[in-house]
Amino acid sequence: MTTTVWTRRHVLGLADFSPSEYDTVLQTAASFREVLSRRTKKVPALQGQVIANLFFEPSTRTRSSFELAAKRLSADTLNFSPGTSSLTKGETILDTAKTYLAMGANMMVIRHRNAGVPQTIAAEMDRLDTRVGILNAGDGQHEHPTQGLLDLFTICCLLNFDYPRLGLLAGKKIAIVGDIIHSRVARSNIWCLTASRAEVHLAAPPTLLPKWFAEIVDEDNSNQDSSSQIPRRQLFIHSDIEPALKDADFVMTLRLQKERMSAHLLPSLREYHQHYGITRDRLKLCKPDVKILHPGPVNRGVEISSDLMDDPQFSLISQQVTNGVAVRMALLYLMGSGSH
Template identity: 65%
Template sequence: MTELTWQRRHVISLADFTPNDYETVLQTAVSFLEVLSRRNKKVPTLQSKVVANLFFESSTRTRNSFELAAKRLSADTLNFAPGTSSLSKGETILDTARTFLAMGTDIMVIRHQSAGVPLAIARDMDALSGKVAILNAGDGKHEHPSQALLDLLTLCMYLNPKTPTAKDLKGKKVAIVGDILHSRVARSNLWSLLTNGADVHLAAPPTLLPPEFAEYGAKIHYSLDPALEDADFVMTLRLQMERMGQFLIPSLREYHAKYGITRDRLAKCAPNVQVLHPGPVNRGVEISSDLMDDPRLSLIDKQVTNGVAIRMSLLYLLGTAI
């Protein structure tokens, strides 16, 4: 087996991740899953390191997952909430980051509603010190690397529970269905899945699926059936109504009728098909409620569990590379 190495200072995008990068994150996460199964779930790996969670945009799963991951690694954590910060007094985002740098922060986990903010902070931190790692926890419609990596781990563990590897995805058909236009999760998953040899199909109404996604190597469908045919996995995405500035779908009822994932529709997929969703879920819109709660068909709960291990992996790799 090729020796796994890690040379990244920041994780901003998966667009330039190599197969080695994916495998390193994956295998490190698998080792942390073993740690999380123990009675004592903490390890001293990042003891004395400071992880700052700078979430300029609301989040539940991602923010809490990163905080728990940092604490499991014994790091000290700082949490930022824009509503009670000096941003309301006119402070800039970069000045906020510089304040956390002055406090001795080693890793900054950044979420922002605008694309490019984590990269801008990374460049500023590099110019100031070169000793702070930046981890993109979701920026606008750009990317969400840790979500795609936990999805990768979830898929590979389903295919090969004992010794999961990114190579297990080669040739597997993955259908991504939903609001692809606004989805940073879809963009990061495209890089991850295509780099590791998956056959990726995108399905959505034309208003939510720009044709340029075909340039990345995915197959585009404006009706659901061709995307689902013989699919090994179906990843459905939330309709991001808060990002829609215009009427892009006639109604939620019509969307579900044409693109909602149900048991009947899964009959077109491969016999052992599994369903994923990055959350939060609009039950009865993107996916039927009974399907979401069926452990025989749904990997959604496993995605949440694997999220802590993946984020431990990323924090560990960045923290030990500083």
């Protein structure tokens, strides 16, 4: 395991992560990836601890991944389902969290359709001086830090399987294509990928491309002094896909989040695929050894052609799912055993 001391009680976002913190997560995840390759895929690292998975919105990959990660660390798990909970009787979210606190939860994994809910619960746990750690599993259009970290881990492992680290991405070009305006995944990936000195290019129809992503990074850069651990971020925005894909080393395509679209932001899914879908022809613009990522779930034939999604020569999608368990094990381990 890495010897760096972990001091974070909560992981709510990646905006203020330092390079050393990224490397700590990456190298700890690499250790747990090795554990998951063994015949006996379990370690007693968090034996006796209780992890509550409070998912207030539907999830398959993230929820299952967190539950499996906790069990691989020998922790006990409590799983929350809003449809059969006291929320239907008028209980507040904070009261729900306090109920799990009273049951002995040491950490809570929170996912909610509204931004800020994990932060609110973390603030309440701190106010009560509980020492309970809160991990954001996705909140509204804010962040999805574990998805950003598993995407980072997947890319770094491809570049150096035995020693994944942030510095491997310096100078690489990474294109993020799709429904960026609604994507918490995009925001988390922007923070971690730009921290690595990679060149990040966003591409989407103008209706799905918020200008405030560039403003966030510009503000972050302007507030840095010469002693800052975080390098100046390189982020570029395009309404056409071609300049984003030109000579890209990696392409991350994002799901069209139709459930979050309150207006007619696209003429049709067919037209979107025609202009922004990732296809074999479009990949010819990229580096010859380009790799594709997608956080899932995938709308086949919309964001990416179905055959390309299943082609191991290009697709890292299955590796992302596998790596998600190792990365979430790493975070739960660091939060559960760190000095904070």
